[in-house]
Amino acid sequence: MATEPKNKPKPRKVPVQTRSRATVEAILEATARILEAEGLEAVTTNRVAERAGVSIGSLYQYFPSRDAILAELVRRMRLSMSARLMKASAEAQDMPLAEAVPRLMAAAVHQYETEPRLTAALEQAEARLPRDPDVLAERGKVREAMADCLRRRGVADPDTAVADLVAMTRGIVMMAVSGRSVDYGALRQRIERAAMGYLTYDASPVEGGG
Amino acid sequence: MATEPKNKPKPRKVPVQTRSRATVEAILEATARILEAEGLEAVTTNRVAERAGVSIGSLYQYFPSRDAILAELVRRMRLSMSARLMKASAEAQDMPLAEAVPRLMAAAVHQYETEPRLTAALEQAEARLPRDPDVLAERGKVREAMADCLRRRGVADPDTAVADLVAMTRGIVMMAVSGRSVDYGALRQRIERAAMGYLTYDASPVEGGG
DNA sequence: CCATAATGTGAGCAAATACTCAGCTTTCAT
Protein backbone atom coordinates (compact mmCIF):
# COMPACT_ATOMS: atom_id res chain seq x y z
CA MET A 1 0.00 0.00 0.00
CA ALA A 2 3.07 2.16 0.15
CA THR A 3 3.29 5.12 -2.18
CA GLU A 4 7.03 4.64 -2.38
CA PRO A 5 8.80 4.15 -5.69
CA LYS A 6 8.80 0.64 -7.05
CA ASN A 7 12.05 -0.72 -5.72
CA LYS A 8 11.10 -4.35 -6.28
CA PRO A 9 9.90 -5.19 -9.76
CA LYS A 10 10.13 -8.85 -8.82
CA PRO A 11 9.97 -11.21 -11.76
CA ARG A 12 6.91 -13.44 -12.02
CA LYS A 13 5.95 -16.42 -14.04
CA VAL A 14 5.05 -15.99 -17.66
CA PRO A 15 1.84 -17.82 -18.55
CA VAL A 16 2.59 -20.51 -21.14
CA GLN A 17 -0.47 -22.73 -21.09
CA THR A 18 -3.85 -21.59 -22.35
CA ARG A 19 -5.36 -22.01 -18.90
CA SER A 20 -2.97 -19.55 -17.28
CA ARG A 21 -3.32 -17.12 -20.16
CA ALA A 22 -7.04 -17.12 -19.52
CA THR A 23 -6.34 -16.45 -15.86
CA VAL A 24 -4.25 -13.42 -16.72
CA GLU A 25 -6.94 -12.09 -19.05
CA ALA A 26 -9.61 -12.66 -16.41
CA ILE A 27 -7.58 -10.65 -13.92
CA LEU A 28 -7.13 -7.77 -16.35
CA GLU A 29 -10.79 -7.85 -17.31
CA ALA A 30 -11.94 -7.87 -13.69
CA THR A 31 -9.66 -4.95 -12.92
CA ALA A 32 -11.05 -3.00 -15.85
CA ARG A 33 -14.64 -3.60 -14.77
CA ILE A 34 -13.97 -2.54 -11.18
CA LEU A 35 -12.10 0.54 -12.39
CA GLU A 36 -14.95 1.44 -14.67
CA ALA A 37 -17.64 0.99 -12.06
CA GLU A 38 -15.98 2.25 -8.89
CA GLY A 39 -12.73 3.92 -9.73
CA LEU A 40 -9.11 3.49 -8.82
CA GLU A 41 -9.46 3.20 -5.04
CA ALA A 42 -11.83 0.27 -5.34
CA VAL A 43 -9.22 -1.79 -7.10
CA THR A 44 -7.76 -4.05 -4.40
CA THR A 45 -5.94 -7.26 -5.15
CA ASN A 46 -8.34 -9.40 -3.15
CA ARG A 47 -11.34 -7.91 -4.90
CA VAL A 48 -9.80 -8.29 -8.32
CA ALA A 49 -9.05 -11.94 -7.63
CA GLU A 50 -12.55 -12.57 -6.35
CA ARG A 51 -14.17 -10.86 -9.31
CA ALA A 52 -11.90 -12.67 -11.76
CA GLY A 53 -12.87 -15.97 -10.20
CA VAL A 54 -9.30 -16.91 -9.32
CA SER A 55 -7.52 -17.11 -6.01
CA ILE A 56 -5.37 -14.32 -4.69
CA GLY A 57 -2.38 -16.64 -4.97
CA SER A 58 -2.89 -17.08 -8.70
CA LEU A 59 -3.01 -13.34 -9.16
CA TYR A 60 0.38 -12.93 -7.55
CA GLN A 61 1.91 -15.60 -9.73
CA TYR A 62 1.55 -13.38 -12.78
CA PHE A 63 1.54 -9.87 -11.35
CA PRO A 64 4.15 -8.78 -8.82
CA SER A 65 1.94 -6.06 -7.39
CA ARG A 66 -1.35 -4.28 -7.68
CA ASP A 67 0.30 -1.54 -9.72
CA ALA A 68 1.60 -4.09 -12.21
CA ILE A 69 -1.99 -4.96 -13.15
CA LEU A 70 -2.86 -1.32 -13.64
CA ALA A 71 0.34 -0.75 -15.60
CA GLU A 72 -0.52 -3.54 -18.02
CA LEU A 73 -3.99 -2.07 -18.60
CA VAL A 74 -2.53 1.38 -19.14
CA ARG A 75 0.04 -0.04 -21.51
CA ARG A 76 -2.57 -1.77 -23.64
CA MET A 77 -4.75 1.31 -23.81
CA ARG A 78 -1.88 3.60 -24.78
CA LEU A 79 -0.51 1.29 -27.43
CA SER A 80 -3.99 0.88 -28.87
CA MET A 81 -4.47 4.64 -29.00
CA SER A 82 -1.09 5.13 -30.62
CA ALA A 83 -1.80 2.54 -33.27
CA ARG A 84 -5.13 4.16 -34.09
CA LEU A 85 -3.57 7.60 -34.38
CA MET A 86 -0.73 6.34 -36.55
CA LYS A 87 -3.26 4.81 -38.90
CA ALA A 88 -5.28 8.02 -39.03
CA SER A 89 -2.15 10.07 -39.68
CA ALA A 90 -1.22 7.82 -42.58
CA GLU A 91 -4.70 8.01 -44.06
CA ALA A 92 -4.84 11.78 -43.66
CA GLN A 93 -1.50 12.17 -45.39
CA ASP A 94 -2.86 13.60 -48.63
CA MET A 95 -6.04 15.24 -47.46
CA PRO A 96 -6.61 18.97 -47.11
CA LEU A 97 -6.43 20.33 -43.56
CA ALA A 98 -10.20 20.61 -43.19
CA GLU A 99 -10.53 16.91 -43.88
CA ALA A 100 -7.40 15.68 -42.15
CA VAL A 101 -8.19 17.34 -38.87
CA PRO A 102 -11.61 15.72 -38.36
CA ARG A 103 -10.05 12.35 -39.11
CA LEU A 104 -7.30 12.86 -36.59
CA MET A 105 -9.69 14.21 -34.00
CA ALA A 106 -12.02 11.24 -34.47
CA ALA A 107 -9.11 8.89 -33.84
CA ALA A 108 -8.07 10.83 -30.78
CA VAL A 109 -11.57 10.75 -29.33
CA HIS A 110 -12.30 7.11 -30.13
CA GLN A 111 -10.90 5.59 -26.95
CA TYR A 112 -12.84 8.02 -24.73
CA GLU A 113 -15.94 7.40 -26.73
CA THR A 114 -15.89 3.62 -26.40
CA GLU A 115 -14.75 3.36 -22.76
CA PRO A 116 -15.16 6.78 -21.16
CA ARG A 117 -15.06 5.88 -17.49
CA LEU A 118 -12.40 3.23 -17.83
CA THR A 119 -10.19 5.54 -19.85
CA ALA A 120 -10.52 8.32 -17.31
CA ALA A 121 -9.63 5.96 -14.48
CA LEU A 122 -6.65 4.58 -16.39
CA GLU A 123 -5.31 8.05 -17.06
CA GLN A 124 -5.57 8.76 -13.37
CA ALA A 125 -3.68 5.57 -12.60
CA GLU A 126 -1.07 6.36 -15.22
CA ALA A 127 -0.13 9.54 -13.42
CA ARG A 128 1.10 7.60 -10.39
CA LEU A 129 2.86 4.85 -12.31
CA PRO A 130 6.42 4.77 -13.62
CA ARG A 131 6.65 5.70 -17.28
CA ASP A 132 6.53 2.80 -19.69
CA PRO A 133 9.38 3.23 -22.22
CA ASP A 134 7.48 1.46 -24.99
CA VAL A 135 4.48 3.70 -24.50
CA LEU A 136 6.68 6.79 -24.53
CA ALA A 137 8.42 5.64 -27.70
CA GLU A 138 5.15 4.99 -29.50
CA ARG A 139 3.74 8.29 -28.34
CA GLY A 140 6.83 10.00 -29.71
CA LYS A 141 6.29 8.44 -33.11
CA VAL A 142 2.66 9.46 -33.12
CA ARG A 143 3.45 13.05 -32.24
CA GLU A 144 6.06 13.13 -34.95
CA ALA A 145 3.67 11.77 -37.55
CA MET A 146 0.96 14.24 -36.58
CA ALA A 147 3.42 17.13 -36.51
CA ASP A 148 4.55 16.17 -40.00
CA CYS A 149 0.94 16.17 -41.09
CA LEU A 150 0.61 19.76 -39.89
CA ARG A 151 4.03 20.88 -41.08
CA ARG A 152 3.18 19.90 -44.63
CA ARG A 153 0.22 22.28 -44.47
CA GLY A 154 2.42 25.14 -43.34
CA VAL A 155 1.36 25.20 -39.70
CA ALA A 156 3.91 27.06 -37.61
CA ASP A 157 5.51 25.25 -34.66
CA PRO A 158 3.74 21.98 -35.39
CA ASP A 159 5.14 20.20 -32.32
CA THR A 160 3.56 22.67 -29.94
CA ALA A 161 0.42 22.63 -32.05
CA VAL A 162 0.10 18.86 -31.74
CA ALA A 163 0.62 19.01 -28.00
CA ASP A 164 -2.01 21.72 -27.67
CA LEU A 165 -4.51 19.95 -29.89
CA VAL A 166 -4.15 16.74 -27.93
CA ALA A 167 -4.52 18.60 -24.66
CA MET A 168 -7.56 20.58 -25.82
CA THR A 169 -9.22 17.45 -27.05
CA ARG A 170 -8.61 15.64 -23.81
CA GLY A 171 -9.93 18.58 -21.84
CA ILE A 172 -13.17 18.82 -23.76
CA VAL A 173 -13.78 15.08 -23.81
CA MET A 174 -13.03 14.59 -20.14
CA MET A 175 -15.41 17.35 -19.17
CA ALA A 176 -18.12 15.82 -21.32
CA VAL A 177 -17.50 12.37 -19.91
CA SER A 178 -17.81 13.60 -16.33
CA GLY A 179 -21.31 14.79 -17.13
CA ARG A 180 -24.43 12.69 -17.50
CA SER A 181 -24.83 11.60 -21.09
CA VAL A 182 -22.87 12.73 -24.10
CA ASP A 183 -23.74 13.39 -27.72
CA TYR A 184 -20.50 12.26 -29.25
CA GLY A 185 -21.46 13.54 -32.68
CA ALA A 186 -21.87 17.08 -31.40
CA LEU A 187 -18.79 16.63 -29.25
CA ARG A 188 -16.63 15.72 -32.23
CA GLN A 189 -17.88 18.77 -34.09
CA ARG A 190 -17.00 21.06 -31.22
CA ILE A 191 -13.55 19.53 -31.00
CA GLU A 192 -13.07 19.96 -34.73
CA ARG A 193 -14.07 23.58 -34.38
CA ALA A 194 -11.58 24.07 -31.55
CA ALA A 195 -8.82 22.38 -33.52
CA MET A 196 -9.49 24.19 -36.79
CA GLY A 197 -9.87 27.46 -34.95
CA TYR A 198 -6.55 26.98 -33.21
CA LEU A 199 -4.80 26.01 -36.42
CA THR A 200 -6.19 28.75 -38.62
CA TYR A 201 -6.37 31.62 -36.15
CA ASP A 202 -4.20 34.53 -37.15
CA ALA A 203 -3.23 36.59 -34.13
CA SER A 204 -3.41 39.94 -35.90
CA PRO A 205 -1.41 42.66 -34.21
CA VAL A 206 -3.56 44.09 -31.46
CA GLU A 207 -1.09 46.60 -30.13
CA GLY A 208 -0.94 47.89 -26.65
CA GLY A 209 -2.26 44.66 -25.25
CA GLY A 210 -2.03 45.40 -21.59
CA MET B 1 -10.74 4.25 3.24
CA ALA B 2 -14.07 3.11 1.92
CA THR B 3 -15.28 4.53 -1.35
CA GLU B 4 -18.83 4.31 -0.11
CA PRO B 5 -21.08 7.36 0.01
CA LYS B 6 -20.75 9.54 3.07
CA ASN B 7 -23.49 8.20 5.30
CA LYS B 8 -22.17 9.85 8.44
CA PRO B 9 -21.44 13.56 8.20
CA LYS B 10 -21.04 13.64 11.97
CA PRO B 11 -21.01 17.14 13.38
CA ARG B 12 -17.78 18.37 14.93
CA LYS B 13 -16.72 21.26 17.07
CA VAL B 14 -16.43 24.67 15.55
CA PRO B 15 -13.16 26.38 16.54
CA VAL B 16 -13.92 29.51 18.54
CA GLN B 17 -10.63 30.41 20.17
CA THR B 18 -7.65 31.65 18.20
CA ARG B 19 -5.61 28.64 19.24
CA SER B 20 -8.04 26.16 17.74
CA ARG B 21 -8.44 28.26 14.62
CA ALA B 22 -4.70 28.04 14.17
CA THR B 23 -4.95 24.28 14.61
CA VAL B 24 -7.53 24.04 11.86
CA GLU B 25 -5.40 26.17 9.54
CA ALA B 26 -2.32 24.09 10.33
CA ILE B 27 -4.22 20.94 9.42
CA LEU B 28 -5.37 22.40 6.11
CA GLU B 29 -1.91 23.73 5.36
CA ALA B 30 -0.26 20.41 6.13
CA THR B 31 -2.74 18.60 3.93
CA ALA B 32 -2.05 21.00 1.08
CA ARG B 33 1.69 20.52 1.37
CA ILE B 34 1.43 16.73 1.40
CA LEU B 35 -0.97 16.82 -1.53
CA GLU B 36 1.38 19.06 -3.45
CA ALA B 37 4.46 16.97 -2.79
CA GLU B 38 3.16 13.43 -2.87
CA GLY B 39 -0.38 13.40 -4.16
CA LEU B 40 -3.73 12.26 -2.92
CA GLU B 41 -2.80 8.78 -1.71
CA ALA B 42 -0.15 10.14 0.61
CA VAL B 43 -2.73 12.12 2.54
CA THR B 44 -3.49 10.02 5.63
CA THR B 45 -4.98 11.43 8.78
CA ASN B 46 -2.05 10.40 10.95
CA ARG B 47 0.45 11.98 8.60
CA VAL B 48 -1.52 15.18 8.30
CA ALA B 49 -1.70 15.47 12.07
CA GLU B 50 2.02 14.80 12.45
CA ARG B 51 2.96 17.33 9.78
CA ALA B 52 0.61 19.91 11.21
CA GLY B 53 2.21 19.45 14.60
CA VAL B 54 -1.06 18.50 16.29
CA SER B 55 -2.29 15.23 17.65
CA ILE B 56 -4.58 12.96 15.69
CA GLY B 57 -7.25 13.56 18.33
CA SER B 58 -7.23 17.29 17.67
CA LEU B 59 -7.66 16.68 13.98
CA TYR B 60 -10.81 14.67 14.57
CA GLN B 61 -12.28 17.36 16.78
CA TYR B 62 -12.66 19.65 13.79
CA PHE B 63 -12.89 17.29 10.85
CA PRO B 64 -15.21 14.28 10.90
CA SER B 65 -13.18 12.40 8.31
CA ARG B 66 -10.22 12.52 6.02
CA ASP B 67 -12.47 13.53 3.14
CA ALA B 68 -13.80 16.48 5.12
CA ILE B 69 -10.32 18.01 5.12
CA LEU B 70 -9.98 17.54 1.40
CA ALA B 71 -13.49 18.90 0.85
CA GLU B 72 -12.64 22.08 2.73
CA LEU B 73 -9.51 22.62 0.63
CA VAL B 74 -11.45 21.99 -2.57
CA ARG B 75 -14.14 24.38 -1.43
CA ARG B 76 -11.70 27.18 -0.75
CA MET B 77 -9.95 26.72 -4.07
CA ARG B 78 -13.19 26.69 -6.05
CA LEU B 79 -14.64 29.73 -4.33
CA SER B 80 -11.39 31.60 -4.87
CA MET B 81 -11.39 30.70 -8.56
CA SER B 82 -15.00 31.73 -8.93
CA ALA B 83 -14.38 35.06 -7.26
CA ARG B 84 -11.44 35.76 -9.54
CA LEU B 85 -13.41 34.89 -12.64
CA MET B 86 -16.38 37.01 -11.58
CA LYS B 87 -14.06 39.96 -11.13
CA ALA B 88 -12.47 39.40 -14.54
CA SER B 89 -15.89 39.11 -16.17
CA ALA B 90 -16.97 42.37 -14.66
CA GLU B 91 -13.80 44.14 -15.76
CA ALA B 92 -14.03 42.71 -19.28
CA GLN B 93 -17.60 43.87 -19.59
CA ASP B 94 -16.94 46.71 -22.02
CA MET B 95 -13.84 45.46 -23.77
CA PRO B 96 -13.67 44.14 -27.31
CA LEU B 97 -13.44 40.36 -27.64
CA ALA B 98 -9.74 40.36 -28.39
CA GLU B 99 -9.07 42.08 -25.08
CA ALA B 100 -11.77 40.46 -23.00
CA VAL B 101 -10.69 36.92 -23.82
CA PRO B 102 -7.07 37.29 -22.66
CA ARG B 103 -8.32 38.80 -19.42
CA LEU B 104 -10.72 35.94 -18.81
CA MET B 105 -8.13 33.35 -19.77
CA ALA B 106 -5.58 34.89 -17.43
CA ALA B 107 -8.07 34.64 -14.59
CA ALA B 108 -8.86 31.06 -15.48
CA VAL B 109 -5.20 30.08 -15.54
CA HIS B 110 -4.18 31.96 -12.41
CA GLN B 111 -4.90 29.18 -9.92
CA TYR B 112 -2.98 26.59 -11.95
CA GLU B 113 -0.14 29.03 -12.36
CA THR B 114 0.32 29.76 -8.66
CA GLU B 115 -0.23 26.23 -7.30
CA PRO B 116 -0.02 23.81 -10.21
CA ARG B 117 0.53 20.54 -8.41
CA LEU B 118 -1.81 21.31 -5.55
CA THR B 119 -4.55 22.35 -7.93
CA ALA B 120 -4.19 19.18 -9.96
CA ALA B 121 -4.36 17.04 -6.84
CA LEU B 122 -7.39 18.92 -5.54
CA GLU B 123 -9.25 18.44 -8.81
CA GLN B 124 -8.52 14.76 -8.57
CA ALA B 125 -9.87 14.71 -5.02
CA GLU B 126 -12.93 16.70 -6.04
CA ALA B 127 -13.96 13.98 -8.46
CA ARG B 128 -14.48 11.50 -5.62
CA LEU B 129 -16.17 13.91 -3.24
CA PRO B 130 -19.84 14.80 -2.92
CA ARG B 131 -20.71 18.00 -4.74
CA ASP B 132 -20.62 21.13 -2.64
CA PRO B 133 -23.83 23.12 -3.28
CA ASP B 134 -22.15 26.47 -2.61
CA VAL B 135 -19.41 25.69 -5.08
CA LEU B 136 -21.93 24.60 -7.68
CA ALA B 137 -23.97 27.77 -7.18
CA GLU B 138 -20.95 30.03 -7.55
CA ARG B 139 -19.78 28.13 -10.57
CA GLY B 140 -23.21 28.61 -12.11
CA LYS B 141 -23.01 32.36 -11.60
CA VAL B 142 -19.55 32.47 -13.14
CA ARG B 143 -20.62 30.53 -16.20
CA GLU B 144 -23.60 32.79 -16.59
CA ALA B 145 -21.48 35.92 -16.36
CA MET B 146 -18.96 34.59 -18.86
CA ALA B 147 -21.68 33.44 -21.21
CA ASP B 148 -23.21 36.91 -21.06
CA CYS B 149 -19.82 38.35 -21.88
CA LEU B 150 -19.72 36.24 -25.04
CA ARG B 151 -23.38 36.68 -25.93
CA ARG B 152 -22.95 40.44 -26.06
CA ARG B 153 -20.30 39.94 -28.72
CA GLY B 154 -22.60 37.81 -30.83
CA VAL B 155 -21.05 34.45 -30.07
CA ALA B 156 -23.46 31.65 -30.90
CA ASP B 157 -24.40 29.14 -28.17
CA PRO B 158 -22.42 30.98 -25.50
CA ASP B 159 -23.14 28.38 -22.80
CA THR B 160 -21.51 25.60 -24.76
CA ALA B 161 -18.73 27.96 -25.75
CA VAL B 162 -17.94 28.76 -22.13
CA ALA B 163 -17.92 25.09 -21.20
CA ASP B 164 -15.58 24.31 -24.08
CA LEU B 165 -13.26 27.21 -23.37
CA VAL B 166 -12.97 26.20 -19.74
CA ALA B 167 -12.34 22.59 -20.72
CA MET B 168 -9.75 23.49 -23.36
CA THR B 169 -7.94 25.75 -20.95
CA ARG B 170 -7.86 23.08 -18.29
CA GLY B 171 -6.59 20.53 -20.76
CA ILE B 172 -3.72 22.66 -21.99
CA VAL B 173 -2.71 23.83 -18.53
CA MET B 174 -2.84 20.38 -16.99
CA MET B 175 -0.69 18.95 -19.73
CA ALA B 176 1.84 21.74 -19.24
CA VAL B 177 1.83 21.26 -15.49
CA SER B 178 2.54 17.56 -15.79
CA GLY B 179 5.72 18.38 -17.65
CA ARG B 180 8.95 19.68 -16.21
CA SER B 181 8.95 23.45 -16.16
CA VAL B 182 6.47 25.79 -17.74
CA ASP B 183 6.69 29.15 -19.45
CA TYR B 184 3.41 30.58 -18.31
CA GLY B 185 3.70 33.59 -20.57
CA ALA B 186 3.89 31.42 -23.67
CA LEU B 187 1.23 29.16 -22.20
CA ARG B 188 -1.23 32.00 -21.79
CA GLN B 189 -0.62 33.07 -25.36
CA ARG B 190 -1.32 29.58 -26.66
CA ILE B 191 -4.50 29.41 -24.62
CA GLU B 192 -5.57 32.80 -25.95
CA ARG B 193 -4.95 31.55 -29.46
CA ALA B 194 -7.03 28.44 -28.79
CA ALA B 195 -9.84 30.49 -27.28
CA MET B 196 -9.88 33.17 -29.96
CA GLY B 197 -9.59 30.54 -32.66
CA TYR B 198 -12.54 28.65 -31.25
CA LEU B 199 -14.63 31.79 -30.91
CA THR B 200 -13.89 33.27 -34.31
CA TYR B 201 -13.64 30.14 -36.42
CA ASP B 202 -16.14 30.06 -39.23
CA ALA B 203 -16.74 26.52 -40.40
CA SER B 204 -17.30 27.61 -43.98
CA PRO B 205 -16.15 25.27 -46.73
CA VAL B 206 -12.53 26.18 -47.41
CA GLU B 207 -12.11 24.84 -50.91
CA GLY B 208 -8.93 23.57 -52.39
CA GLY B 209 -6.91 23.90 -49.22
CA GLY B 210 -3.99 21.78 -50.43
C1' DC C 1 1.75 -44.71 -17.29
C1' DC C 2 4.50 -41.41 -14.31
C1' DA C 3 7.86 -37.81 -13.27
C1' DT C 4 8.15 -33.15 -13.63
C1' DA C 5 6.75 -28.77 -14.49
C1' DA C 6 2.98 -25.60 -14.64
C1' DT C 7 -0.90 -23.93 -12.37
C1' DG C 8 -4.04 -23.13 -8.67
C1' DT C 9 -5.52 -22.49 -3.69
C1' DG C 10 -6.77 -19.67 0.46
C1' DA C 11 -5.68 -19.15 5.39
C1' DG C 12 -3.16 -15.91 7.45
C1' DC C 13 0.69 -12.40 8.42
C1' DA C 14 2.68 -7.78 8.84
C1' DA C 15 1.74 -3.27 8.07
C1' DA C 16 -1.16 0.53 7.37
C1' DT C 17 -5.34 3.06 7.98
C1' DA C 18 -9.38 5.70 9.82
C1' DC C 19 -10.97 6.83 13.83
C1' DT C 20 -12.25 6.75 19.37
C1' DC C 21 -11.86 7.75 24.09
C1' DA C 22 -10.61 8.77 28.73
C1' DG C 23 -8.07 11.92 30.75
C1' DC C 24 -4.99 15.95 30.73
C1' DT C 25 -4.07 21.23 29.99
C1' DT C 26 -5.31 25.85 28.73
C1' DT C 27 -8.49 29.69 28.33
C1' DC C 28 -12.01 32.63 29.96
C1' DA C 29 -15.86 34.68 32.26
C1' DT C 30 -16.98 35.92 36.64
Add this chain to the structure above:
DNA sequence: ATGAAAGCTGAGTATTTGCTCACATTATGG
Protein backbone atom coordinates in the same frame (compact mmCIF):
# COMPACT_ATOMS: atom_id res chain seq x y z
C1' DA D 1 -9.41 32.59 42.38
C1' DT D 2 -12.34 29.17 40.47
C1' DG D 3 -15.29 26.38 37.88
C1' DA D 4 -16.75 25.41 33.41
C1' DA D 5 -15.89 25.23 28.77
C1' DA D 6 -12.68 24.78 25.07
C1' DG D 7 -8.82 22.54 23.48
C1' DC D 8 -5.23 18.93 23.32
C1' DT D 9 -3.19 14.29 23.71
C1' DG D 10 -1.72 9.67 21.86
C1' DA D 11 -2.10 4.88 22.97
C1' DG D 12 -5.27 1.80 21.39
C1' DT D 13 -9.17 -0.61 18.41
C1' DA D 14 -11.23 -2.56 14.50
C1' DT D 15 -10.63 -3.04 9.87
C1' DT D 16 -8.42 -3.33 5.50
C1' DT D 17 -4.71 -3.91 2.58
C1' DG D 18 -0.88 -6.04 -0.14
C1' DC D 19 1.20 -10.03 -0.28
C1' DT D 20 3.47 -14.96 1.08
C1' DC D 21 3.73 -19.74 1.51
C1' DA D 22 3.00 -24.54 2.14
C1' DC D 23 0.42 -27.47 -0.18
C1' DA D 24 -3.15 -29.40 -3.75
C1' DT D 25 -4.42 -29.98 -8.55
C1' DT D 26 -3.73 -30.23 -13.54
C1' DA D 27 -1.13 -30.54 -17.78
C1' DT D 28 2.86 -32.21 -20.62
C1' DG D 29 6.54 -35.03 -22.52
C1' DG D 30 8.54 -39.34 -22.83
